[in-house]
Amino acid sequence: MNPADQRPAARGSIELAGVTKRFGETIAVRNIDLKIPGGCYCCLLGPSGCGKTTILRMIAGHESPTEGAVLIDGENVVGKLPVERGTAMMFQSYALFPHLSCTDNVAFNLKTRGVEKTERRARARDMLDRVRMKSFADRLPAQLSGGQQQRIALARSLITNPRVLLLDEPLSALDEFLRLQMRGELRNIQAEFGITFIHVTHTQMEAIALADMVVVMDQGQIEQAASARDVYDRPRTGYVAHFMGGQNVLAGTITSRQSGNFTIASGNKKIDITAPRSATASSPAVGDQFEVAVRRDRVRLTRAPSQAADAGVNAVTGRVSGIEYQGTWLKISIEDACGEGFVANVPDDQFFADPLKMGDPVIARWDADELHYLVARPGRAAANGSTVVAAAGS
Amino acid sequence: MQKLQTGKRPLSFYALSIFFGLFVLFLYGPMSAIYILSFQGPTGGLTFPMRGWSLHWFDALFSQQRTGDFAGAFTRSMILAVMVLLLTVAISVIAGLAFRRRFVGAAFVFYLAVASLIMPGLLVGLGVGLTFQTLGVQTKWFASALGAQLTWTLPFGMLIMFAVLSRFNRAYEEAARDLGATNWQIFLWVVLPILFPGMIAVALFGFTLSYDEFPRTLLTSGAANTLPMEIWGMTTNVTSPALYALGTVTTLVSFIAIALALGSIAIIQWRRSRPVANVSSAKEPE
Numbered sequence: 001m002n003p004a005d006q007r008p009a010a011r012g013s014i015e016l017a018g019v020t021k022r023f024g025e026t027i028a029v030r031n032i033d034l035k036i037p038g039g040c041y042c043c044l045l046g047p048s049g050c051g052k053t054t055i056l057r058m059i060a061g062h063e064s065p066t067e068g069a070v071l072i073d074g075e076n077v078v079g080k081l082p083v084e085r086g087t088a089m090m091f092q093s094y095a096l097f098p099h100l101s102c103t104d105n106v107a108f109n110l111k112t113r114g115v116e117k118t119e120r121r122a123r124a125r126d127m128l129d130r131v132r133m134k135s136f137a138d139r140l141p142a143q144l145s146g147g148q149q150q151r152i153a154l155a156r157s158l159i160t161n162p163r164v165l166l167l168d169e170p171l172s173a174l175d176e177f178l179r180l181q182m183r184g185e186l187r188n189i190q191a192e193f194g195i196t197f198i199h200v201t202h203t204q205m206e207a208i209a210l211a212d213m214v215v216v217m218d219q220g221q222i223e224q225a226a227s228a229r230d231v232y233d234r235p236r237t238g239y240v241a242h243f244m245g246g247q248n249v250l251a252g253t254i255t256s257r258q259s260g261n262f263t264i265a266s267g268n269k270k271i272d273i274t275a276p277r278s279a280t281a282s283s284p285a286v287g288d289q290f291e292v293a294v295r296r297d298r299v300r301l302t303r304a305p306s307q308a309a310d311a312g313v314n315a316v317t318g319r320v321s322g323i324e325y326q327g328t329w330l331k332i333s334i335e336d337a338c339g340e341g342f343v344a345n346v347p348d349d350q351f352f353a354d355p356l357k358m359g360d361p362v363i364a365r366w367d368a369d370e371l372h373y374l375v376a377r378p379g380r381a382a383a384n385g386s387t388v389v390a391a392a393g394s
Numbered sequence: 395m396q397k398l399q400t401g402k403r404p405l406s407f408y409a410l411s412i413f414f415g416l417f418v419l420f421l422y423g424p425m426s427a428i429y430i431l432s433f434q435g436p437t438g439g440l441t442f443p444m445r446g447w448s449l450h451w452f453d454a455l456f457s458q459q460r461t462g463d464f465a466g467a468f469t470r471s472m473i474l475a476v477m478v479l480l481l482t483v484a485i486s487v488i489a490g491l492a493f494r495r496r497f498v499g500a501a502f503v504f505y506l507a508v509a510s511l512i513m514p515g516l517l518v519g520l521g522v523g524l525t526f527q528t529l530g531v532q533t534k535w536f537a538s539a540l541g542a543q544l545t546w547t548l549p550f551g552m553l554i555m556f557a558v559l560s561r562f563n564r565a566y567e568e569a570a571r572d573l574g575a576t577n578w579q580i581f582l583w584v585v586l587p588i589l590f591p592g593m594i595a596v597a598l599f600g601f602t603l604s605y606d607e608f609p610r611t612l613l614t615s616g617a618a619n620t621l622p623m624e625i626w627g628m629t630t631n632v633t634s635p636a637l638y639a640l641g642t643v644t645t646l647v648s649f650i651a652i653a654l655a656l657g658s659i660a661i662i663q664w665r666r667s668r669p670v671a672n673v674s675s676a677k678e679p680e
Contacts, residue, residue, distance in 0.1 A: 095565035
């Protein structure tokens with residue numbers, strides 16, 4: 001499944017060591033350490049302005065880090081030209097040269113290396129064949145669809161025989177249908193060429209569908225760098241849980257601890273949850289900020305006698321405030337007495353066996369081992385700590 | 395919706411149509427009269443009616459003794475216009491690229507260059523002429539007049555290049571650098587070809603502005619006349635339809651220049667977006 005495991009010695013491993021990038025007063029990237037194994041499909045994921053594109057451009061050699069080193073296969077490449085690094089970049093809008101045919105676009109790198117015309121065109125056509133665009137060899141970029149342009153851009157990058165291919169939001173210019181199709185093709189091409197792909201995106205589902213390794217970023221820092229499954233299922237911080245979606249994040253101050261349970265509170269709202277076993281977390285104490293996540297699809301809903309009913313441990317009571325049909329499941333939003341949101345994803349057969357209506361009082365429960373304890377982030381605790389229950393964005 | 399489709403037009407449509415008709419009449423009426431009168435018969439005069447039709451006055455135009463040195467002035471104007479064209483294109487492209495870097499004092503330099511658009515042309519010409527006189531250098535159409543005309547064409551050229559470059563995606567240059575091109579290769583193989591249609595527009599402006607430039611050239615062209623000054627002279631000396639023939643010929647030259655420019659832009663656009671069916675089938679047998 002993971003090419004990085006199959007090819008431990010693959011070329012194109014990348015290491016960022018203490019990399020900081022400033023643009024004047026603003027810090028785009030803040031002291032980042034990151035290792036990406038060779039032959040890996042890595043997605044840099046984050047909202048716009050989080051520094052992901054800056055990292056990509058520093059690896060590509062279109063920006064220089066203010067501090068720190070960028071290593072490719074163990075060699076510091078800071079100050080080197082893109083071609084000397086063995087990287088190739090695919091730009092967001094592809095940046096195909098509008099005055100050159102597909103063949104000449106793809107042959108551009110060979111032209112800069114002084115390869116004679118007939119030979120470079122022949123080699124460009126071979127590369128076009130590999131991306132199944134040979135029949136479009138004589139067309140100009142304006143005559144191609146978005147998906148076709150992307151394949152030409154891929155061919156133009158791959159002909160440089162790079163160790164690392166850098167893709168800046170490669171799917172953002174495509175419509176929804178094509179995006180899903182090209183996403184699959186990118187994965188296949190990566191597997192075929194066996195080189196490192198670093199793909200910048202702000203779409204969570206795109207990242208986890210494609211990547212061996214997902215790097216979630218925010219405000220110039222790495223929040224989590226892990227496998228797609230870990231990032232989604234075991235987010236490290238509340239930010240990652242919020243950003244990836246699919247999780248309910250409960251945050252607050254621990255007000256009491258008794259017989260293996262915490263009470264966490266924020267404002268006039270309290271929830272009792274099973275405390276982590278002492279081995280699993282650095283035993284938080286009363287008064288500490290605490291964050292925990294529960295997957296939306298692991299929450300069970302039962303009808304409650306009233307909205308004020310006592311839920312007990314690992315449960316929330318509230319009213320149904322939203323019902324969205326999603327095909328195989330339903331997204332049920334629950335609003336508790338304090339107006340905080342909580343979401344349960346209920347399988348369709350379960351829901352329709354006893355359909356809930358808007359305003360119905362319900363208890364949302366989860367098993368103790370579905371609790372996922374999050375690492376508090378110093379800078380962010382104050383911002384998120386004010387809410388006990390915060391549903392992750394859809 | 396149905397009301398819109400009945401074909402009844404509001405009164406304002408007819409009022410505006412009459413206004414537009416008058417505009418066209420005033421624009422092209424006098425010019426058309428000149429073009430028609432240039433084909434007067436040999437015995438015809440400066441006014442209607444036409445006394446037959448002939449090319450007599452075109453012939454008269456090119457025989458120097460009757461109308462002054464038309465051929466010489468025309469040649470000088472053409473050479474000067476081409477020199478102005480080449481310099482305007484070259485300097486505008488270079489300046490446009492320089493201004494993209496937002497160097498210190500860029501705004502000041504920009505206003506300094508563009509200010510000559512609002513300076514009275516006659517005064518610019520006078521100043522250039524005086525400067526040459528003070529320095530003891532003779533004014534010549536290919537030196538002092540060339541400089542005076544550039545003060546007029548360069549601001550236009552630069553403004554066009556700014557507009558063209560504002561739509562130029564820097565990612566093209568980065569992509570080229572990413573693919574191993576040197577700065578010179580990027581300029582030659584990527585930047586210049588993409589800017590080329592814009593350069594044709596600058597060339598057209600440079601040529602036509604120079605070709606009919608009068609106020610800046612009047613006091614800087616030295617002993618030999620350029621075409622507009624020759625025409626000016628003729629309006630006072632020549633009292634025959636040869637004057638009209640001159641108008642027809644110079645207009646024709648302007649139209650040829652415009653047609654060449656627009657035609658080459660159209661060809662480039664067509665080449666970059668030509669219908670695909672015949673292209674791929676012709677060259678790609680598989």
